Amino acid sequence: MKNIILLGMTMLSFFGYSQVISLTQFASGFTNPVEITHAGDSRLFVVQQGGLIKVVNANGTTNATPFLNLSSIISTGGERGLLGLAFHPNYATNGLFFVNYTNTAGNTVIARYSVSANPNVASTTGTILMTITQPFSNHNGGSIKFGPDGYLYIGMGDGGSGGDPGNRSQNISDNLGKMLRIDVNSSVAPFYTNPATNPYVGIAGNDEIWAIGLRNPWKFSFNRLNGDLWIADVGQNAIEEIDKISSPLPNTGINFGWRCYEGNSAYITTGCAAASTMTFPFTEYSRSGGACSVTGGYVYTGTLYPNFQNKYFFTDYCDDKIRMVNSAGTITMTTAFSGNNFATFGEDFAGELYVAGISSGIIFKIQDASSATSDFEKNEFSLFPNPAKNSISIKLSNDNLATKITIFDLTGKLILSQKLENNPENTISISSITKGIYMVSVETENGISYSKKLIIE
Structure with a gap:
């Protein structure tokens, strides 16, 4: 194996399988980056918590003019701000994209915007699809992603405070603590419909809900090749969990267990449904050793690093260690890339992965730098x-x-x-x-x- 020295710091950590993961600076100068995504081309779009969306070109340069500036209509600080961005599956033809932010009252807003005649600048007028009242300032979720079914999925936290005091995650008449799923292809207010296959359509429960029992899903993603859903759900005191739902995604009303369970451990089980009705984590890890809050990522589906194939990458906001879990649920992790506070991963149009730190403001490209891997050397x-x-x-x-x-x-x-x-x-x-x-x-x-x-x- 070879040592990779980057930016005057040792950026070297060992996994198994003769792999070395390195982080190479791709772009810098960002303020609180909380989302990285793409629009089907070589550009990356970086969401800053304060309200800006910036365009990063394939060579790592950042456009001086933001793609969109929502700073005047959001509340920010703590866990609030501009938190999510998703481009419509037909963005190339309709120019539509969607954002998730907390408004000046602190409530979650899902809104639709469109690109202008300039492909690097959006129109400034948006259309609000839904507003969800937030009782506390934390646990707002924030991720939005289009699933393999073409619907928009929205990860909602339990509303905040600690321990879900309102037991909102288990309440099917409350959109907090849920994974919502909506069809955004509607031209009349409220500009979305609820898929008929959502589990509570036509019966008791909110029609937008697809799954319940989440605490604060800080990043979820779909495997772009097979449609599997991966959710990183922040724990309460001791456990951080990773949930996995294999494709085709069921429409049966999944219950991920919170606040009845924190990971696999009982938390407050009074009044809860039977454990057999709940979906427990694919894997979990303890907060011991300095971890505090999981940051979800992606399954690697790129082509440059064969050793990374079929492995899910994630990290923890407090310890800056990149973690990787295989199909058996086994977690391996690097030593700390200190000074970053990694808050988001990103995936480009080719499936290569990136990670960004709130503290450093740097976007790194994730690489397998193992000299023992001939497939890496070929590239x-x-x-x-x-x-x-x-x-x-x-x-x-x-x-x-x-x-x-x-x-x-x-x-x-x-x-x-x-x-x-x-x-x-x-x-x-x-x-x-x-x-x-x-x-x-x-x-x-x-x-x-x-x-x-x-x-x-």
């Missing part, structure tokens, strides 16, 4: 000499051709951007760049970017 590029003085040469280790090189300093400032010749190997002059440590990003003809550290002497 690397050669950068030589390194350290360098006057020039560097770029050569991809696979059959792709490099089309563009960009060099950034460690603050994220663009130093050089240059198109490359249609050759297997390119030489670039760096004589005008001062001594220091830089990040080099190479974009290939198929739109994939690779990054390496460069030392200029």
Whole structure:
């Protein structure tokens, strides 16, 4: 295995299976990033808790003009703010996307917006689909995602305080502590309908509810290849849990157990349904050792790192350790990437993964840097000499051709951007760049970017 040193810090942690996970800085300069997603192309959209959505290009540069600014209509601080973003499955043709935020009264709002004539800027007028009253400032959930069925799923926390004092998660007449599911393809108010297959349609219970018994689902995602649903649900005092529902998703009214159970352990079982009627975690972990709040991620479905295939990545806000769980529910974790407070993962259109820290404001790309993995090496590029003085040469280790090189300093400032010749190997002059440590990003003809550290002497 080889040591990966990044940004002057040791960014090296060991998993099993001869893997080394490394985090490479992809973009920086964000304030409280809480969501990363894509719109079906090479761009990433970064949601800042304070109300901005920013566009990050494939080379890691961030557009100066925000995609959308909702700072004037939201409340922020603590667990409030602009929390979720989801692009319509037909965004390429209808330009619609949806956001989840807490309004100035602290209540959850799900609203619809559209892109303007400029693909990097949204129209500023939105349409509110639903408003959900929040009794406390915390446990707002925040994630919204389109499922494989084309419906919009909305993760709702239990309303806050501690211990779910109103027992809202088990109350089927309350949208708090639930996973909601709605059909947003409606042209008349309230601009959504409830799928007929939702479990409480036509009987007692709120029609929007798809599942109950969640405490505060801080990030859920669908496996983009098979449709499985993964939910990271924040615990109360001792246990953080990961829930998994295999596709095809059932319509039977799943109960994830809170507040009757915290993970697999009984919490307040008075008046609860039988445990046999509940869906218990796929896996869980203890808060011992500095953990405090799970941050959910994604199953890796990309192609660059075969060792990561079919593994779910997640972390914890307090200990900054990247965790990975396999199909047997076994969790492995890295040492801490300290100073980040990881609050969100992201997945690009190719299935590659990213993670962002609220404290650092940096978006990192997750990589398998194991020198023992030949499949990883096939997707690397050669950068030589390194350290360098006057020039560097770029050569991809696979059959792709490099089309563009960009060099950034460690603050994220663009130093050089240059198109490359249609050759297997390119030489670039760096004589005008001062001594220091830089990040080099190479974009290939198929739109994939690779990054390496460069030392200029």
